[in-house]
Amino acid sequence: MMLECRGITAGYNGSPVLEKIDISIGEGEIVTLVGANGAGKSTLVNAISGLLRPMSGEIHFDGKRIDQLSPADRVRMGIAHVPEGRQVFAGMTVAENLSLGAYTQSSRSVSDLRSGRMRELCDQYPFLRERINDVVGNFSGGQQQMLAIARGLMSNPRLIMLDEPSLGLSPLMVQEVLNLVTQLRERGLSVLLSEQNARAALAIADRGYVIENGRVTLSGKASDLLDSPEIAERYLGVGAATRFSQEESKRMAASLRDCIGPATDSPVPGVRMS
Numbered sequence: 470m471m472l473e474c475r476g477i478t479a480g481y482n483g484s485p486v487l488e489k490i491d492i493s494i495g496e497g498e499i500v501t502l503v504g505a506n507g508a509g510k511s512t513l514v515n516a517i518s519g520l521l522r523p524m525s526g527e528i529h530f531d532g533k534r535i536d537q538l539s540p541a542d543r544v545r546m547g548i549a550h551v552p553e554g555r556q557v558f559a560g561m562t563v564a565e566n567l568s569l570g571a572y573t574q575s576s577r578s579v580s581d582l583r584s585g586r587m588r589e590l591c592d593q594y595p596f597l598r599e600r601i602n603d604v605v606g607n608f609s610g611g612q613q614q615m616l617a618i619a620r621g622l623m624s625n626p627r628l629i630m631l632d633e634p635s636l637g638l639s640p641l642m643v644q645e646v647l648n649l650v651t652q653l654r655e656r657g658l659s660v661l662l663s664e665q666n667a668r669a670a671l672a673i674a675d676r677g678y679v680i681e682n683g684r685v686t687l688s689g690k691a692s693d694l695l696d697s698p699e700i701a702e703r704y705l706g707v708g709a710a711t712r713f714s715q716e717e718s719k720r721m722a723a724s725l726r727d728c729i730g731p732a733t734d735s736p737v738p739g740v741r742m743s
């Protein structure tokens with residue numbers, strides 16, 4: 470596995486939010502963390518990027534332990550983090566925003582590296598070239614999200630972590646952003662996708678982890694998770710106190726599948742409950 474989190478406990482002011490989380494991401498995989506607002510997804514992503522130091526547990530990337538390294542060292546090793554809320558600089562142009570994504574490059578030819586990488590990205594994603602000198606302020610939320618992802622790609626990562634990229638976007642724009650995520654996998658990147666929009670995330674992911682109250686409560690192949698009655702139940706916004714019969718849950722899972730296209734009809738063989 471490219472990334473492994475083993476027994477990560479992390480939180481704020483001495484109080485744990487995450488309890489002994491184990492997750493892994495393989496080369497070229499899209500892995501999604503799904504869970505409600507406040508479940509702990511961003512906390513885990515921040516622990517991996519180094520913005521938050523775990524209280525215990527270990528994080529390994531390419532077989533090396535990284536949980537004591539600075540965020541900048543982790544970027545240099547190939548981990549990029551696109552934070553929740555996009556955080557692009559509204560008063561700057563696309564080119565200026567992209568340049569900031571290469572801030573950890575310490576080579577003396579830093580500007581060459583930056584402009585070379587920017588050219589590569591503009592070749593891969595023509596929307597960047599079209600808007601390269603435009604000030605970002607009046608871009609739509611979707612355009613800002615695409616730019617935030619491109620900025621993450623400036624450091625030429627092997628793993629990119631996207632925190633809630635679909636937040637606040639129209640359904641059409643969500644689709645565009647998810648298409649971009651799928652293209653990243655086609656280019657050989659690994660992606661960790663943290664999403665409240667479980668339906669959309671599981672539809673493009675290879676595997677998923679469901680996080681609830683700081684713990685992994687379900688994990689497995691994304692297609693199996695989509696078939697799971699537990700996901701259907703949580704998904705439809707029904708409170709935990711309400712219980713459906715197995716039949717009703719399966720019917721809901723089937724209608725969910727209809728919304729996002731075909732998936733396997735098998736029960737839920739690959740889903741592990743913890």
Ligand code: ATP
Pocket residue numbers: 481486504505506507508509510511512513553633665
């Ligand atoms: P969201 O989609 O809202 O970001 P999430 O699953 O990513 O949800 P986290 O942001 O990781 O959840 O938050 C998990 C818990 O940690 C929440 O109870 C939140 O209030 C708390 N929390 C997050 N950031 C901080 C912080 N800087 N200081 C104290 N508590 C925090």
